[in-house]
Every structure is written in C-alpha cells, then in structure tokens.
Amino acid sequence: MNKDFAVIGLGRFGGSICRTLAELGKDVLAIDLNEERVNEFSTIASHAVSGDSTDEAMLRSIGIRNFDHVIVAIGEDIQSSILTTLILKELGVRNVTAKAQNDYHEKVLRKIGADHVVHPERDMGIRIANNMASNNVLDYLALSDEHSIVEFVASEKIGGRTILDLDIRKKYGVNIVAIKRGSQIIVSPQAKEVIQANDVLIAIGNDSDLDKFERKVIQ
Structure with a gap:
C-alpha cells in the first residue's frame, strides 16, 4: 500500500x-x-x-x-x-x-x-562516538535506553569458528541476527555457520552484554 x-x-x-x-x-x-x-x-x-x-x-x-x-x-x-x-x-x-x-x-x-x-543530533552523536571509540564497531543503533544493534567486524581471533563454538547467546546474552560477507548477507545464521575474519556481525542485545561481547570475543 x-x-x-x-x-x-x-x-x-x-x-x-x-x-x-x-x-x-x-x-x-x-x-x-x-x-x-x-x-x-x-x-x-x-x-x-x-x-x-x-x-x-x-x-x-x-x-x-x-x-x-x-x-x-x-x-x-x-x-x-x-x-x-x-x-x-x-x-x-x-x-x-x-x-x-x-x-x-x-x-x-x-x-x-x-x-x-x-533526537537526530543526539542519536547521530552517540553513533559517531561509538564508531570512533572502537576499531571493531562499524555502526551502532540504539533501540532503547538499554538495548542496541551493533555491527562488529570479526577479528582473526574468531575466524574459522562457528557461532555454536563461541556459544555467543548463552555466554554473552547477545544474538547474531545477520552476517555481512562481502556482497552476501546471511540472515538469521545457523549455529553451525562458520565465521570468517572480517565478516560483519550484526548483533542485538543489552548494551552491557554487547560491550562484554566486544571485549571478550571481538577485540
């Protein structure tokens, strides 16, 4: 319509x-x-x-x-x-x-x-600050005061491992809702999906969990 x-x-x-x-x-x-x-x-x-x-x-x-x-x-x-x-x-x-x-x-x-x-000015300021604060964050979008969607660049450290191996949801409370790999976009990736270095992981979760996930897994 x-x-x-x-x-x-x-x-x-x-x-x-x-x-x-x-x-x-x-x-x-x-x-x-x-x-x-x-x-x-x-x-x-x-x-x-x-x-x-x-x-x-x-x-x-x-x-x-x-x-x-x-x-x-x-x-x-x-x-x-x-x-x-x-x-x-x-x-x-x-x-x-x-x-x-x-x-x-x-x-x-x-x-x-x-x-x-x-709040376009405030929200853009938050996005820019988050992008500048980390080499691994490509983009950031606040969903509420406590939850966000973040695009992370997968490091060499997790390249070759599956989502199941990393146990991301259970350990960090974060959901990987999509993976961007070049021109390909994998929506709702399966647990057996092998992450490649430089993949863009689109993650959703509580801000504190996303921060922990970045520090423990991505960096």
Whole structure:
C-alpha cells in the first residue's frame, strides 16, 4: 500500500527526509514558512506549500488529516513544534513523528500524543562516538535506553569458528541476527555457520552484554 507523507519544516533534517522519501517514489507534501525553502522543494516533493503549521485552518485547508504519516521537523522553535504536533493529533492524523531538541521537549511531545519522537543530533552523536571509540564497531543503533544493534567486524581471533563454538547467546546474552560477507548477507545464521575474519556481525542485545561481547570475543 502506497503511503502519503507530509514533512513540516524543511531545514537540514526535514529536507533530508523529504528528499529521501521522494527518491523512494513516495508522495510527499513539503511545508515550511520560508518561501525560498518551499520553492527549492517544489521540484523535489510531490507538492510544496508555504504556510504556518500552527494555523489549524491552514492545516485543514490542505487536508493534512488525510496523510498517513506527518513528520514535524521544525528546528529550534519548540513552541511551534509542540503546537503543531498537538493540532495534528487533534485533527486525527494517524501517525505523527516529531523531532525533539532535548529530553524535556520529548516528554511534552509524548504527552500531547506524538507517536514517535526522534533526537537526530543526539542519536547521530552517540553513533559517531561509538564508531570512533572502537576499531571493531562499524555502526551502532540504539533501540532503547538499554538495548542496541551493533555491527562488529570479526577479528582473526574468531575466524574459522562457528557461532555454536563461541556459544555467543548463552555466554554473552547477545544474538547474531545477520552476517555481512562481502556482497552476501546471511540472515538469521545457523549455529553451525562458520565465521570468517572480517565478516560483519550484526548483533542485538543489552548494551552491557554487547560491550562484554566486544571485549571478550571481538577485540
């Protein structure tokens, strides 16, 4: 089923979402107060509108409640972000994702009904820090405050051994959900799968268990 998206706020974050959705062939409505930004995205998005998203009448006039997913990507104006999110939920928008500037902003957004809240700057900072802190970590994605998905590069130390030999799940509480080997991706690898040096192991688990797994097995 094709979904219709609306992106409110065409700064760096919102603009990136709008471009990517358009490249994926999705119908996207781009909304911003700044007419220059709207003109820029008029050739990228399916439609582009200049307007104040805190104006309920304006949102009604463009039929915002008919969109499957609305992304509130408003930058530093926290008040506008909160008010826009509140109006969208009151109008009956099914899925609203809102960008938060800080933890307090997130709490307010969740209280007024935002379905998803993202911290793009904070999350990117965490990913970059984790990548820089270890030569064995290729990528990092937090799933919650305590659980993450991490891409580890398999060292020579574990090359030639199977997942069963290493007893990864029992010893470390970590699940290997996939292995990337060159252009090949092995999804849900079997216990007898032989790990090769330089394989990329995609692991999911508690942060402390993932850290222990890296120290004891990967390094």
